[in-house]
Amino acid sequence: MLTRKDVLENFHRQLKLGNHIIGVASGAGITAKYAEQGGADFLLVLNAGKFRQMGRSSTAGFLPFCNSNEMVMSFGAREIKPVIKNIPVFFGLNATDPTIELTPYIESIKQIGFEGINNFPTVGLIDGQYREALEETGYSYALEVEAIRIAHEKDLFTVAFVFNEQQARDMLNAGADIICAHLGFTAGGMLGAKKVLSLEAAKVKAQRIFNVCNAIRPDVIKMIYGGPVKTPVDVQYMYSNTELVGYIGGSSFERIPSEKSITNITRAFKNTGNFSEDDLMAKMLEGITKHYDYVQFVKKYVAEHYMQKISFVDLAKVAYISRSHLSNLFKKEVGCSFPTYLVQYRMNKAMEIIKANDEIAMVTVANLVGYQDYAQFSKMFKKYSGQSPTQFRSRHKHMT
Structure with a gap:
């Protein structure tokens, strides 16, 4: 003891x-x-x-x-x-x-x-x-x-x-x-x-x-x-x-x-060979190759994990294709590179959070969209929106 x-x-x-x-x-x-x-x-x-x-x-x-x-x-x-x-x-x-x-x-x-x-x-x-x-x-x-x-x-x-x-x-x-x-x-x-x-x-x-x-x-x-x-x-x-x-x-x-894992594993065994088209983990395990679009997989992954660090190299490995090939596919379909898409997605989320709570600290907003470095977040926000986070909040207040 x-x-x-x-x-x-x-x-x-x-x-x-x-x-x-x-x-x-x-x-x-x-x-x-x-x-x-x-x-x-x-x-x-x-x-x-x-x-x-x-x-x-x-x-x-x-x-x-x-x-x-x-x-x-x-x-x-x-x-x-x-x-x-x-x-x-x-x-x-x-x-x-x-x-x-x-x-x-x-x-x-x-x-x-x-x-x-x-x-x-x-x-x-x-x-x-x-x-x-x-x-x-x-x-x-x-x-x-x-x-x-x-x-x-x-x-x-x-x-x-x-x-x-x-x-x-x-x-x-x-x-x-x-x-x-x-x-x-x-x-x-x-x-x-x-x-x-x-x-x-x-x-x-x-x-x-x-x-x-x-x-x-x-x-x-x-x-x-x-x-x-x-x-x-x-x-x-x-x-x-x-x-x-x-x-x-x-x-x-x-x-x-327990709720998630037991439910999912039971459903998986029950439906073996007939996974849901929306089952992200199933697609990751399959290598995204049978009936799933590579670019859609990446976009869905970003939507679910934008708060966390995301490695494009790791996504390519999961999809079992080269990083360069996935990058070319992504840019051709989306119209921009993956890093640009990720920044834009995070900045849109940041704007949603600021609009929802005009008192929230900006460093908190940065953390919630995957940025531990506030200076970097502020730089990206201004580059994407043309204004700083505080300017964006101030203008949104005046408009509402």
């Missing part, structure tokens, strides 16, 4: 090397095992994870379907701990459970071999009249703070989900080792401007919480969980615009990948 000191030293060592801290909320041994192999730094054992494995929503963890602490203790000790060899496992503790006494229960968590705790399920995700009723009867967030304080005194590692600045202050004073800005239940399927606006709101909320951390304990590990942040690109946006050093995911590592 790793000690709190071991875990802290390892995390800070990772940060000094320029790495990020990644936590995976797991509901089954198979997820935990391969998350560790993939490089996860720690695991959270949460009741929501087990409900996801049942094919249910994470929100089921907030209803009286089972005893949360008993569930976590059972599958955590039997499924998760035995398959994890080198990283810590933290217990998702329902601190408002009226059937336990926090001090002895947290001691039992330590004796079983869990290296730390996390406050989940948390009343921080409940609002309205139900939240008021819970607070009035004593089932408040203050009990979660108390649990973190007790665990810290017992030298367990502590991961605190917080939802506002005051909760961050309380958890910092209780000794939390990680302050995780919880952004709400993980969203899915948001695209375009709506997604950008959601990420902007998440950025503001997280940074406000991190500002409190900087004022009280600057060295505390700052992470985020949930909300609109569910892909590596989303997380990169948050890294670029906040003081974030790590990410915790549940649905992002279990539900969403």
Whole structure:
């Protein structure tokens, strides 16, 4: 069993090397095992994870379907701990459970071999009249703070989900080792401007919480969980615009990948020899040769990956043709070279984002369309549109 000191030293060592801290909320041994192999730094054992494995929503963890602490203790000790060899496992503790006494229960968590705790399920995700009723009867967030304080005194590692600045202050004073800005239940399927606006709101909320951390304990590990942040690109946006050093995911590592991969592989086996004309991966595997246009493949790839680095050489390799031949085909059909097309596509996307949100920082727009260097983005934007990004925004404001 790793000690709190071991875990802290390892995390800070990772940060000094320029790495990020990644936590995976797991509901089954198979997820935990391969998350560790993939490089996860720690695991959270949460009741929501087990409900996801049942094919249910994470929100089921907030209803009286089972005893949360008993569930976590059972599958955590039997499924998760035995398959994890080198990283810590933290217990998702329902601190408002009226059937336990926090001090002895947290001691039992330590004796079983869990290296730390996390406050989940948390009343921080409940609002309205139900939240008021819970607070009035004593089932408040203050009990979660108390649990973190007790665990810290017992030298367990502590991961605190917080939802506002005051909760961050309380958890910092209780000794939390990680302050995780919880952004709400993980969203899915948001695209375009709506997604950008959601990420902007998440950025503001997280940074406000991190500002409190900087004022009280600057060295505390700052992470985020949930909300609109569910892909590596989303997380990169948050890294670029906040003081974030790590990410915790549940649905992002279990539900969403499982939904996509199991659905797609089942459909693929069912339809072997009869792939959909729109199945991009099938065309990539086939070498784009049977019934798919090379240029359309490239254009579709750009549409799906313009936020990321795109290598034309790699696209040619996937298509099993030479770079020069693909380049000639592309220029003949589209009327311009691939680099020019890519810049134009990204600039059009940038204009869409600026029109959708006239308050968004331009460096953020640059990141969202694949430019880490703002100066280069600004240069390309002016070359393509004839005006700088700020001039474009100013003129658009006057027109609307």
